[in-house]
């Protein structure tokens with residue numbers, strides 16, 4: 001890991017208004033992302049994992065400024081981007097691209113593949129027709145699609161192939177950071193492995209850093225070097241992935257890991273069952289956000305929200321239990 | 328297999344589509360014994376739901392056709408029953424839980440009423456008795472404040488809660504067979520764990536059999552006693568859960584097991600690369616002369632592309648639809 | 660066979676409209692008789708070998724007049740749809756893209772226009788500028804603006820919310836590029852469908868207004884005008900009203916079927 005992070009996120013907050021009447025002020029706020037900080041270093045794969053509704057997508061889109069953050073700072077290659085105007089921001093998009101969850105929805109059904117994959121290129125420089133086609137061809141080859149795909153429309157492809165098209169588009173300008181929001185969640189089992197391998201291979205050949213978002217712990221664990229676990233808009237634990245499969249210090253992470261069914265009939269699991277449901281992000285509990293479902297909860301947890309504390313090199317946990325002790 | 332509660336023999340179902348006739352399910356055979364959980368596993372579109380829907384006669388009448396086969400439930404062929412007899416069976420002796428509870432619950436009726444309904448129609452309970460029973464069921468599926476929830480509508484409940492309501496509805500008449508069609512696919516892992524636990528517990532309490540349909544090999548390993556693997560409309564392998572995971576016979580099953588990312592990868596697999604199955608799923612609209620997996624199979628040889636393989640025994644209790652085992656020796 | 664042609668609506672619509680367009684095109688070069696030439700010797704003649712559809716009270720050949728009337732109808736249809744569509748698409752896109760006050764004011768304005776009866780607009784316009792075919796076109800065209808504005812706005816809002824727009828934005832595409840490369844192409848199919856239907860409505864409206872004497876002025880041939888003139892002779896020479904009436908019904912049906920057919924065909928999976 002080098003010194004300067006590619007992406008440096010500090011205290012990002014995103015609240016969505018709950019619409020009141022047509023003309024009135026919002027009644028309340030959905031606290032989708034509530035103070036998140038992390039860094040992604042060069043060459044690294046950083047994973048964000050958490051259950052649906054915990055704010056992963058909102059965070060990912062905020063980092064690309066597809067959504068405006070309520071507050072906080074985002075530095076891309078050392079440059080603060082939250083205050084850039086639309087034109088300046090657009091110029092910056094060369095360097096950071098996105099892969100979307102739904103390969104069907106994220107490709108324009110009325111555009112041919114050749115135009116789709118070269119869209120980033122056309123956005124930034126005047127390029128001749130032949131050059132565009134050459135680039136498209138080159139990209140398709142890189143993601144394992146045949147040349148005859150160029151002049152077809154997205155509907156002619158299977159889900160896995162469409163995701164390859166989406167990946168080719170993201171790679172078009174050799175970005176230094178790729179944000180992938182659930183890149184394999186919509187794919188079939190036997191196709192998931194292909195796309196995961198492809199992303200791994202491309203990462204080596206194109207040399208980008210990535211921020212991978214997924215609800216699937218095994219996917220994140222497989223793909224990422226470091227992992228952050230989110231709950232209700234905050235990060236509760238952050239650790240390198242090799243540590244992640246074994247030691248978890250946050251009760252939520254421990255429950256999450258134990259709930260993933262192991263594909264091994266000889267290891268019968270007894271998951272740590274969490275009581276109740278995730279509280280609403282409109283009315284998050286005071287103190288530690290997880291205290292309403294935590295079996296270890298004590299007095300202090302109800303009062304003050306814990307911050308991320310480093311308990312080991314590269315391993316941080318936001319839990320009052322871990323200020324010195326462990327689970 | 329006289330002890331089988333449900334036995335499907337050579338079921339073939341096709342649909343009329345704009346592209347022509349689509350064989351969604353071809354010669355599917357499986358059985359479920361009393362009190363056991365059978366895992367039916369396969370990728371989306373491989374025919375799992377159609378197989379389950381055929382049991383209850385719920386395959387879309389206008390386009391779907393059960394071409395052949397028998398579905399024996401307690402020895403009686405369900406395909407011979409008329410609609411009225413089938414209706415009496417549904418939600419009574421055989422019930423089903425679907426992936427997306429929102430589409431199978433009635434949005435304009437309170438959930439209490441929906442749970443009580445089958446009791447009144449199938450068991451002739453009075454309204455008061457049925458509602459009382461419905462409420463105990465809501466408590467049994469661990470819905471907090473059951474009395475209040477009785478009056479609520481499906482949209483007022485969370486996804487996990489709705490799935491609990493669906494399960495309560497499926498359970499009220501104490502079915503002898505529960506068909507759970509991807510009941511946790513739309514849920515988060517922690518909610519999934521709760522629902523799996525609930526189904527497991529109810530199964531033990533009511534001594535029923537469960538057909539658990541899923542695409543998640545982890546769930547299969549954790550819940551099923553025997554497993555049937557489907558691929559492109561066919562059963563490709565059937566075996567006990569330990570054989571499937573320890574000695575998978577069909578190249579597809581083997582490939583699948585190697586291709587899934589694991590929390591703790593087995594030591595022989597380098598972490599950063601999965602062993603993928605090449606190629607894409609075949610279209611069901613094209614008739615393939617040989618094995619449907621041949622194009623993606625690493626072990627393909629001459630007969631595979633010429634003739635359809637049958638389910639051949641591999642060892643006691645294990646069968647695979649693969650030419651490797653066609654000589655009956657059980658060895659590739 | 661072409662996939663589109665499999666659709667029965669599309670096929671029928673295409674045949675019906677093709678006949679009308681062909682008749683109009685041919686009439687530029689050739690009609691059986693001069694459409695406006697009076698022939699007192701052959702007044703109110705029933706259909707015969709010489710006059711396939713008969714003659715009117717001045718002895719003019721009805722087939723020729725129906726053919727020339729087709730030009731008139733097509734012209735009105737085209738012009739009104741173009742006026743309505745161009746203005747409507749621009750306004751609709753502005754409303755959808757800017758939102759807030761722009762959306763509010765554009766939508767209220769189009770409500771106002773929409774609430775105003777077309778016939779009344781036409782009467783008003785003819786009262787001010789005098790009755791003429793161009794005024795009819797302007798009147799109907801204005802009436803079409805809110806139709807296309809609403810459609811464009813509704814569809815564009817939907818498209819702007821789709822994920823591929825966000826993907827384009829994340830790729831670095833400018834808002835102009837997004838509008839022209841993604842929004843407009845996806846708008847095209849609903850617009851074409853609407854256009855064919857409005858075309859049919861315009862043919863009907865022009866006929867109605869000409870019938871009222873507000874549209875095409877004599878001696879020019881217009882189906883509505885022909886119907887109006889025919890009513891006095893209904894009993895003695897019914898062919899005078901049957902054939903223009905049939906032409907109107909034929910055209911309206913043709914364009915409606917075409918619209919339905921396109922709608923069925925424009926499932927993106929059939930491109």
Ligand SMILES: Nc1ncnc2c1ncn2[C@@H]1O[C@H](COP(=O)(O)OP(=O)(O)O)[C@@H](O)[C@H]1O
Pocket residue numbers: 016017030031032050051052053054055056057058059281
């Ligand atoms: N555009 C929006 N307007 C209002 N609320 C939103 C919007 N997008 C997301 N949310 C809310 O923010 C929370 C986090 O959502 P999301 O980021 O999509 O979670 P995840 O991707 O982890 O499933 C959810 O409660 C969701 O309802």
Ligand SMILES: Nc1ncnc2c1ncn2[C@@H]1O[C@H](COP(=O)(O)OP(=O)(O)O)[C@@H](O)[C@H]1O
Pocket residue numbers: 342343344349351369370371372373374375376377378387390391611
């Ligand atoms: N009503 C229907 N009409 C046409 N095809 C259908 C219909 N229902 C299912 N199919 C087809 O049958 C195949 C199997 O579907 P299904 O049993 O739902 O798969 P899954 O294993 O995901 O549950 C799919 O290819 C699907 O397209």
Ligand SMILES: [Mg+2]
Pocket residue numbers: 056057058
């Ligand atoms: Mg998300």
Ligand SMILES: [Mg+2]
Pocket residue numbers: 372375376377508509
């Ligand atoms: Mg299914």
